[in-house]
Amino acid sequence: MDVLLVEDDDAIADPLITGLARYGFAATRVRTGAAALCAEPADMVLLDLGLPDMDGIDVCRRLRERSATPIIMITARGEETDRVVGLELGADDYLSKPFGLRELVARMRAVARRSGTAGSRPGAGGEQVLGSVRIDRRTRQVHVGGAPVALSPKEFDLLAVLAEDPGAVYSRRHLLDTVWDPHYFGPTKTLDVHIAALRRKLGDPALIETLRGIGFRIGGGSGTGTR
Known part of the structure; x- marks a missing residue:
């Protein structure tokens, strides 16, 4: 599965990309909301809400307006309002920092099953x-x-x-x-x-x-x- 990781913090992004690769996910990383909106389509988006150029909530909204690609929001924000707004805008799940890699992978797989993304792999449909x-x-x-x-x-x-x-x-x-x-x-x-x-x-x-x-x-x- 191809994953778009939108995260500006190298200390988080680098080990996350390495960890996801161990589970069979190919992650492409961008650092800004603008780059996320211009990125090639992926099977899933892992979206940090605290981006340097724009609010991740706005990125989520604009991604959802043009695509049904599953989105998991990842953020240090703990307010319930952020979670509710993000989910109402079309995010498929929400994970608060700090989090464990296994929990993230489990959530990714659950979202993929619900959305049918897991079935988009070669040979999955026939x-x-x-x-x-x-x-x-x-x-x-x-x-x-x-x-x-x-x-x-x-x-x-x-x-x-x-x-x-x-x-x-x-x-x-x-x-x-x-x-x-x-x-x-x-x-x-x-x-x-x-x-x-x-x-x-x-x-x-x-x-x-x-x-x-x-x-x-x-x-x-x-x-x-x-x-």
């Missing part, structure tokens, strides 16, 4: 083919060589995440946070168990590759596509 594997996210069905394969809910979600960008490496932490929960602190071995089950059910152990100490990726190639 069938995706990976070699002999066909994934239908709409019906949550998987076929291998034309035959249906029964996956558990977690197995399907894990396959769907890996297949979002074939060939891309997904860290263990990202997969646990996405498929299970941002606050999941159970044994990470459960991820390996589900990966092993997927490999067995898909009939091709090489389809999902393990990168030791990093994470997993699913094979791409000429047999990959969406329809």
Whole structure:
């Protein structure tokens, strides 16, 4: 997911961009409201209200006038009035500083689910083919060589995440946070168990590759596509 971060404070923006990247978000940062209004479209906007050139509330209003892109306001302001005004102008959520990265990511994912942004990723709206594997996210069905394969809910979600960008490496932490929960602190071995089950059910152990100490990726190639 491409994220536009509107934040003038380097001490906040730099580690936030690094942290979001660990969760699979590609963040582009601008420092002013004017730059935010001129920026390329993104899947979501993280908007600081305390900007140097204009009030973030005005930026929120002008962004909402021309786009339905989800907006999460991030600010040190604690007044209820600011929250109410921002939400009435079309912001999708409000997060007060200081905040934890996991809370922000959880809110981003919740907003994406409500707005349908999560469904804008490649292959999310129809069938995706990976070699002999066909994934239908709409019906949550998987076929291998034309035959249906029964996956558990977690197995399907894990396959769907890996297949979002074939060939891309997904860290263990990202997969646990996405498929299970941002606050999941159970044994990470459960991820390996589900990966092993997927490999067995898909009939091709090489389809999902393990990168030791990093994470997993699913094979791409000429047999990959969406329809």
